[in-house]
Amino acid sequence: MPEQTTTADAATNATPDFSQKMVDILNYGALNLAVGIGYRTGLFDVMDAFDDPRSVEAIAGAAGLDARYVTEWLGVMCTGGIVTVETAEDGSPRYRLPRSHGDVLARRAGNGNLGVYAQEIPLLTLCALEKVVDGFRTGEGVPYAAYPRFQAFMTELANAKHRQVLVDQFLPTVDNGRMVDRLAAGLRVCDLGCGEGVALALMAEAFPNSRFTGIDMDPRVIEIAAERSAAAGLDNVVFRVGDVVALCDDGDIAESFDYITAFDAIHDQQDPLGALRTVRRMLAPNGCFSMIDIDSRTPHQANLDHPMGPFLYTVSLMHCMPVGRFAGGAGLGMMWGREQATALLAQAGFESVAVVEMAHDPFNIHYFCRR
């Protein structure tokens, strides 16, 4: 028997001219790829620095890139409405990146940087397309090791995301402002799934009286994180390689932290419930846990108006869900949503969980938990 849809569902899903939508999809998909290339090669930063329209040769020369490739790329950019083009007196084209486009595409954009995200789908496709397509048949996951450039990309993202907001905007909201005072006085802090340690280093620099431990299961990122924090002269930071779930059996780690953070690091765990139980075990009796994760709702139907739904579900399909599903893991995926997240935190035994929206970051949500 065919599935019934309500009138409201049908209206929400209706698309008046689907072939036009398909044309838009082809164009925007292609634009995503070329914007990602422009971001990676630094072309947006170069063009953003010019006040007036420039020739291909001037742009390619300033970027140190091949003019023929830059010409083709500019073709994508000007037909895609990202760069303007005008004709000079000698008949040759002059290109300009409008200032307002640089505001979201150039590296100077900081927390408002959307250009950095354009690299994500091409990178994940390069790493894992065949394995993900196989997964549709086999149901198997994909190991983290299949994504060699992913950690460096996450660091680029963390730099864009955290540098302007973590200390000045996020931490002052935690526990109604009390966390900043406690950090200033001195706490034992752990960042779980710390990656290359961007967030941890920013906190350690801002709060010299507190001691910080970064934990990640990937030895390569811990090596990089330790090198960078040593080069920055941070003496209140240690890093440790470890699977957070396995740490559960480490008696020394029990009740050894006052504050634990996990930025974007729970939904792609193979055993997220085990990880959250370990977090709770690691907290001192009055300890707190900040889980910062993508904001979504669990049912697809509740995400139909999400402004970045297709993008975030695709990132999840190409990375978060399959890595979480590897070796028989849970495979929650990035769009696991508030309903599943709060249920899992309760199951892990947290006494209270507050779901806090963040004005500076509408795409993420802060689950603030007391042990």
Ligand SMILES: C[S@@+](CC[C@H](N)C(=O)[O-])C[C@H]1O[C@@H](n2cnc3c(N)ncnc32)[C@H](O)[C@@H]1O
């Ligand atoms: C999406 S990245 C986020 C990195 C960083 N927190 C950030 O915001 O840039 C998730 C990180 O969690 C780590 N991770 C995943 N499962 C883990 C586990 N079971 N134990 C420890 N780290 C884990 C991964 O190696 C990866 O570095």
